[in-house]
Amino acid sequence: MKSGIAILTVVAFASVPLWLRDPYLMNALITTGIFIIGAMSLNLLLGFTGQLSLGHIAFFGIGAYVSALTSLGFDVGLPFGFRIVHHPWPPIAGFVLAIAIAGLCGYLVGLLSFRVRGAYFVIVTISFAEVVRLVALNWVELTQGPLALTNIPSITVGLPGLGDLTLRTKLQNYYFVLAVAVVTYLLISRLVHSHFGRAMRGLMENETLAVSVGIDVTKTLTLAAVISAGIAGAAGSLYAHYIRIIDPEVFAFINTVTMVIMVITGGKGSLAGPVVGGMIFGLLPVFLRPIMAPKAQWIAYGGVLIIILFVLPRGIVPSLALRFAKRRSRPETVAPVTFSERDAKEHA
Amino acid sequence: MTAIALKVEKVAAHFGGLVALSDMNFTVGEGEIVSLIGPNGAGKTTAFNVVTGFLDPTHGAVSYRGTALNGLKPHQIAELGLIRTFQRTSVFPNDTVYDNLLVGLHRQGRVSLLEAILGLPRARSSQRRLRERASELVEWVGLERRAHDLAGSLSYGEQRLVGVALALAAEPSMLLLDEPVSGMNASETHTFVQLVRNIRDRGVTILLVEHDMPMVMSVSDRIVVLNYGRIIAEGPPDMIRNDPAVIEAYLGQGATRA
Numbered sequence: 001m002k003s004g005i006a007i008l009t010v011v012a013f014a015s016v017p018l019w020l021r022d023p024y025l026m027n028a029l030i031t032t033g034i035f036i037i038g039a040m041s042l043n044l045l046l047g048f049t050g051q052l053s054l055g056h057i058a059f060f061g062i063g064a065y066v067s068a069l070t071s072l073g074f075d076v077g078l079p080f081g082f083r084i085v086h087h088p089w090p091p092i093a094g095f096v097l098a099i100a101i102a103g104l105c106g107y108l109v110g111l112l113s114f115r116v117r118g119a120y121f122v123i124v125t126i127s128f129a130e131v132v133r134l135v136a137l138n139w140v141e142l143t144q145g146p147l148a149l150t151n152i153p154s155i156t157v158g159l160p161g162l163g164d165l166t167l168r169t170k171l172q173n174y175y176f177v178l179a180v181a182v183v184t185y186l187l188i189s190r191l192v193h194s195h196f197g198r199a200m201r202g203l204m205e206n207e208t209l210a211v212s213v214g215i216d217v218t219k220t221l222t223l224a225a226v227i228s229a230g231i232a233g234a235a236g237s238l239y240a241h242y243i244r245i246i247d248p249e250v251f252a253f254i255n256t257v258t259m260v261i262m263v264i265t266g267g268k269g270s271l272a273g274p275v276v277g278g279m280i281f282g283l284l285p286v287f288l289r290p291i292m293a294p295k296a297q298w299i300a301y302g303g304v305l306i307i308i309l310f311v312l313p314r315g316i317v318p319s320l321a322l323r324f325a326k327r328r329s330r331p332e333t334v335a336p337v338t339f340s341e342r343d344a345k346e347h348a
Numbered sequence: 349m350t351a352i353a354l355k356v357e358k359v360a361a362h363f364g365g366l367v368a369l370s371d372m373n374f375t376v377g378e379g380e381i382v383s384l385i386g387p388n389g390a391g392k393t394t395a396f397n398v399v400t401g402f403l404d405p406t407h408g409a410v411s412y413r414g415t416a417l418n419g420l421k422p423h424q425i426a427e428l429g430l431i432r433t434f435q436r437t438s439v440f441p442n443d444t445v446y447d448n449l450l451v452g453l454h455r456q457g458r459v460s461l462l463e464a465i466l467g468l469p470r471a472r473s474s475q476r477r478l479r480e481r482a483s484e485l486v487e488w489v490g491l492e493r494r495a496h497d498l499a500g501s502l503s504y505g506e507q508r509l510v511g512v513a514l515a516l517a518a519e520p521s522m523l524l525l526d527e528p529v530s531g532m533n534a535s536e537t538h539t540f541v542q543l544v545r546n547i548r549d550r551g552v553t554i555l556l557v558e559h560d561m562p563m564v565m566s567v568s569d570r571i572v573v574l575n576y577g578r579i580i581a582e583g584p585p586d587m588i589r590n591d592p593a594v595i596e597a598y599l600g601q602g603a604t605r606a
Contacts, residue, residue: 187465190464190465190466190467191461191464191465194459194461194464194465194471194475195450195453195454195457195458195459195464195474195478196461196464198447198450198451198454198457199451199454201440201443201451202440202451202454205440205441205442205443206439206440206441208402208434209434209438209439209440209514210440210451211421211422211423211426212400212422212426212431212432212433212434212515212518213426213431213451213452213454213455213514213515213517213518214423214426214427214431214454214455214518215423215451215454216421216423217423223461
């Protein structure tokens with residue numbers, strides 16, 4: 001049943017451009033989709049290992065800058081008279097490099113902070129995001145600083161038998177983002193149902209016990225951080241090539257907060273949670289725009305967040321799943337929705 | 349004399365000025381059931397923590413089947429087949445019993461990340477094997493009816509069983525049980541003793557920390573008695589039962605004269 005819902009959701013999303021012609025709404029959906037990918041990557045850490053990254057936008061922004069610079073080329077001077085000159089590469093190479101370099105940053109941050117974890121990880125990630133923002137702002141020769149990187153080329157994908165396709169229109173970008181989102185969802189789903197996923201859950205629930213059966217804490221958490229950062233980097237790359245202009249504001253703390261809100265309202269630790277939360281908070285500005293000033297919208301977000309968590313404290317998806325399961329099994333004993341049952345159904 | 353599995357040599361553990369263990373020496377032979385007993389605060393759990401790498405000893409050395417354990421992390425010691433259970437935190441409370449065992453099977457389930465993500469045949473067959481093994485283990489400790497209940501919702505005694513099954517899932521060659529029957533009633537304890545014997549008959553060496561004296565006396569091949577961080581007696585149950593130093597440690601000095 002669960003995979004049925006997933007397929008229906010994908011079909012529904014795929015059909016949107018057939019009946020929605022409004023370019024403003026299409027644009028909102030594309031950026032929402034990009035942020036949902038970011039939120040899914042955050043959920044991998046927050047929901048499945050319990051580690052809160054409050055600098056997650058750093059990986060997103062690094063992905064955006066790496067991808068943009070790879071496809072634009074650059075020429076920077078280094079100390080001692082060295083220069084690095086890079087000629088433009090195709091944007092798809094930027095996309096791959098964005099994943100790799102964001103993943104590498106995830107590895108370094110993880111390695112630094114997972115020895116201590118918890119609050120320390122939160123602080124390290126916040127600081128990391130701020131440092132990266134300052135670098136982007138001040139290394140003008142590389143990043144143009146506040147002047148922004150402009151004219152970033154659109155992604156070109158090679159389609160078998162059809163030649164190259166450059167994603168210029170909103171329609172094309174919409175489907176590309178949708179495809180990346182589906183792949184991301186499947187990747188995370190496979191990952192959390194594998195023995196790596198079980199190791200992550202074990203660590204989150206009872207670290208001492210998990211260690212005693214042979215689970216390597218640092219390795220498991222670092223791996224989760226690498227994959228999470230890599231996915232965030234991919235989202236950043238999509239963002240850069242779609243918006244086609246990026247400045248250091250991309251690293252703003254509020255962007256991380258948006259992703260965290262998406263994950264928490266949708267339901268952390270649930271695969272569909274970030275998608276549901278992301279749709280709500282991605283599209284909320286669209287509906288609030290006619291009636292509220294941008295700054296006032298943040299107050300509305302806070303209100304919506306509080307109402308949702310008051311009514312559905314575990315987040316939308318897990319709370320509804322639990323109610324649904326209770327209703328169905330009322331005649332017999334009440335069985336909570338569990339990992340293995342979902343698991344068994346998905347693999348059945 | 350069987351081969352020595354675990355060897356603890358001159359181990360001391362200090363917490364600041366407090367001496368939790370001093371100059372502890374004992375060995376456990378392959379396939380033996382050895383119990384570590386002593387009054388509360390005697391250092392039994394500290395000894396467990398030192399052996400399983402959760403605590404670094406201040407002095408001394410621990411080795412298992414000839415491998416020095418000093419400086420190894422707990423998960424590396426688990427790799428060697430030395431698996432422990434815990435006094436309190438014995439389960440993953442928000443997972444079902446069955447899922448608990450799947451986590452415990454971590455050491456058996458290793459396939460590469462790529463294989464797992466792509467769902468390659470090897471990863472699938474490994475998953476299938478793990479599921480079968482988890483079902484077997486659930487049956488073996490007699491918790492089939494609770495397999496799909498959350499471990500946190502089980503009774504205390506049942507949680508202890510899950511804890512032991514979890515440890516067994518990790519395929520130990522030596523199992524360290526920290527007060528496994530505390531919180532169990534008499535019949536549960538009786539069943540548990542059978543279980544421990546069964547485990548040993550499968551070739552697993554066992555080191556047990558326990559307060560339940562009848563249980564310790566009935567199951568152990570040998571007993572090591574700790575008091576104030578040092579060993580005061582060591583030998584088979586019959587000898588320990590009549591050892592004046594042991595009686596004194598448990599009942600006080602008056603008892604020896606009485």
